[in-house]
Amino acid sequence: MVSRPNGLTMLIIRQEQIEVFKRDESNRFKARLRAHVCDIFPLQTALVETAALDEFIDQTIRESRRHGFETEATVQSFVDHAILLGSDFCRNPLYSTLVEPLFDAEIENLIQRHDLLYERAWSYLDATRGPDGANVLRAVARFKAWLAIPRKPRPAFLPELLQDLSLIYPEKQAIHPPAELTLFCDEAAKRARSDGFSEPLGQMTYVIIAFLIGLGFFHDPLVLGAVRDGLAELEKEENASRRTERLTSLAETYLNRVIAAVRSSTTTGSELL
Structure with a gap:
């Protein structure tokens, strides 16, 4: 407190206190966001x-802010779409047309x-997933x-992959033009190589999983957290063939758990993946 000549008292807020206020508000926002995604x-x-x-919430908040979205409403919407379309949806070539409004500078209202x-997004998901997610x-x-x-795929496996x-x-597959696919x-495939899958079969498997789950699946805490028990073995595996085998095993485990969760709950298949 500081007394002024007129007898009024002024409260001085130190920078450390401001940082505490910001941190507390950030934690409250994350708690609200966690409750929201668990409910929806x-x-x-x-x-x-x-x-x-x-971890997923923190990662997606950082990503949304890199794209200029700061308010609670816009960040929440960004998180929702990361769940609906997959982690790193903004960089997924499949969604280049889909996400155009998000970065349209002529639309000033975020x-x-x-x-x-x-x-x-929902028009696209309805068309691809089908009634109750049957597709x-x-x-x-x-x-x-x-x-x-x-x-045993050939090194140049793109035609085979597109057919698969x-x-x-x-x-x-039918909803996207060949150039987009x-x-x-x-x-x-580039990301697969960056993530340590050097053989063609590992890259093909990676691409198909990305097609099903989302381009950023290999770094998505919502995916990795569901297969945590087998993730450590994959991370330390250096042999190319065994890395592919472990990736295959984790993909099957994740998908089996998703299907089991659908069958044991009232959640409709339209909320899958």
């Missing part, structure tokens, strides 16, 4: 522990940008069958 997306959040969910994205369930079954078939995508998830496959 019970299937995805039930598969992970609180620590993984908090809430309106998110509302337009939301309309596009997703069939795609998961086909992918598991794909994993069971021994194969059309067989595994035809409803999603090619860009997606190239980007996902």
Whole structure:
């Protein structure tokens, strides 16, 4: 407290106190956001522990702010779309047209940008997932069958991969033009190599998982948190073939847990993946 000549007292707020206020408000916002996603997306959040969910929220808040979204409403919407479309949805070539409103400078109202994205996203998801997510369930079954078939893909596997995508998830494959699918496959294969999958089969598996779950799946806490028990073995594995085997095993585990969660709850299949 500081007394002024007129007898009034002024409260001096130190910088340390301001930082505490900011931190407390940030924690309260994250708590509200955690409660929101658990309420709206019970299937995805039930598969992970609180620590993984908090990591996902922190990661997605940072990403939303890199794109210029600071308010509670816009950050919450960004988080929602990261769950709906997959981690790193803004960089997914499949969604380049879908996310255009989010970065349209002519739309000055940021809430309106998110509302337009939301309309596009649900129209897209309804078309690809089908009634009660039936298309997703069939795609998961086909992918598991794909994993069971021994194969030795050629180093230049893009034509084979595009054909496999059309067989595994035809409803999603058909909605994207060939050029968009090619860009997606190239980007996902590049990420596969960056994440230590050097052989063609590992890269193909990685790309198909990214097609089903989301381009950023390999660094998405909502995915990794659901397979935490097998993740350590993959992270320390250096052999290329065994890395592919462990990736395959984790993908099957994750998808099996998603399907089991759907079957044991009242959640509709439309909320899958």
